[in-house]
Ligand code: HEM
């Protein structure tokens with residue numbers, strides 16, 4: 001077939017024939033369909049849905065913006081050390097970290113507040129975040145709090161509680177009516193807060209028990225999976241907190257106490273794995289598991305170095321709870337994906353902001369040779 | 378009618394990657410606006426993105442081995458230029474978007490997990506400012522890729538429905554043979 005040279009170029013659109021118009025119409029419809037689907041996926045068509053951006057925006061609305069700092073657990077200090085597994089965890093998980101042998105750890109102690117310069121009061125939630133780094137790869141990150149259960153079981157609950165417990169700009173204190181209204185629609189939070197208030201509070205960071213709260217799954221070498229929760233339990237004996245009177249309190253007394261304790265020698269914690277039974281709730285962090293569940297002592301964490309937040313140390317780590325090695329997997333707890341998403345937004349924002357030194361600074365170690373009198377000059 | 382066509386392998390690569398990239402764009406913008414689906418979508422996003430990066434390399438080699446058929450002789454120079462420029466942009470973005478994704482996770486010291494214990498090494502040193510910059514670049518380049526893809530789709534449909542010059546069929550044909558060059562129509 002020899003095509004006859006067209007008298008009019010097929011590339012000319014003007015004046016348009018019916019065929020051209022129909023073709024343009026179909027092209028436009030297809031484009032509008034694809035672009036519309038995109039806008040729908042972005043969330044442009046459902047502005048009411050709760051997203052990671054809105055959660056982090058609410059942290060900022062409640063706490064103000066403190067450039068370079070975490071949007072929650074903003075005040076903290078960096079520690080390093082090692083985790084020595086004893087092999088017991090390997091029964092349930094094939095993760096390298098549960099073998100025997102020392103694994104380097106980079107951690108962070110913090111208080112669960114979004115304001116980095118707030119003085120310590122003794123009423124705050126204390127946290128320990130850890131990144132385990134086996135030489136063979138398969139990093140494990142976890143963030144744990146010194147409370148027995150989490151106050152909410154969904155991201156929506158978290159978002160609501162954040163607003164309900166925020167200080168009223170008029171009074172500087174949370175509005176009790178807001179809280180009552182929230183608890184009225186969230187009985188699980190009322191129950192959980194009861195357990196949280198009743199917990200024994202330790203004298204400081206060093207002698208606390210830190211709980212992972214969310215459920216995860218351990219996966220063994222045959223692929224079998226077991227629901228678990230985990231905790232880091234201090235070897236320092238528990239001493240109940242006696243809050244110093246307001247006047248006597250140094251603004252960073254909790255952190256100063258931690259630094260002083262670490263300068264006397266390493267801190268040790270046992271990694272305790274609580275093994276869930278069928279029927280134990282894995283999707284609800286407000287519910288404790290029944291007492292008497294098997295506990296596996298999987299090894300010892302030793303923290304021997306403390307330093308202020310700075311470039312490249314714990315400051316620059318996103319303790320995303322879903323950075324998990326092969327052998328530890330997420331569960332059906334909806335908080336986990338929500339945390340991972342929100343931590344990413346918080347990390348991305350603070351990463352790009354100018355940095356200010358942390359409120360928590362670590363003084364140089366006292367000289368190893370005592371008895372040299374200070375000149376005072 | 379035996380119009381010139383892309384080599385069968387080229388067409389296969391083209392449609393496979395078209396699906397993968399379109400899926401990735403939707404997964405990407407969907408996951409950053411979803412609390413419930415964030416984790417599982419991101420765990421697909423990483424390996425699929427790295428697979429695209431690998432396939433772009435295969436595709437660039439294949440393009441040397443199996444050059445594309447010539448454009449119709451009567452296609453106006455403006456359209457030819459637009460076609461070439463948009464193809465260069467598509468290749469550049471297909472390469473840059475996943476590379477930036479990998480680099481940004483490296484700079485943020487986040488593991489580039491593909492599947493299970495399979496992980497890629499970091500390609501840039503840890504640097505949070507660089508992370509923030511690359512994270513913004515990943516979004517901007519992905520949106521540019523989506524915009525270029527829309528133009529490409531519009532052009533393809535115009536070739537097929539308006540110009541009817543065989544260019545659409547040169548990629549959309551199901552026939553195994555490459556056809557005879559120089560016989561457009
Ligand atoms: C949906 C619920 C939650 C939201 C939205 C949320 C939000 C956040 C955010 C935005 C950060 C700052 C992240 C960063 O910039 O690196 C953070 C830090 C932290 N969160 Fe949560 N969180 C949630 C639940 C939990 C739970 C259940 C736990 C305890 C098991 C927890 C423990 C921690 C700890 C320990 C840190 C500090 C980590 C560090 O020191 O870097 N969070 N959280």
Ligand code: HEM
Pocket residue numbers: 341344345348398401402403404405406409422423424425426427429471474475476478479482489515516519520522
């Ligand atoms: C052709 C390949 C890719 C495309 C089209 C693509 C597309 C996207 C898009 C559209 C977003 C959302 C951006 C936003 O709205 O802010 C995104 C986010 C992201 N992408 Fe990609 N991407 C690709 C490859 C990769 C690769 C190879 C990686 C890593 C290995 C990666 C990691 C990420 C991460 C971590 C996020 C953001 C998650 C967050 O901020 O929470 N991407 N991507």
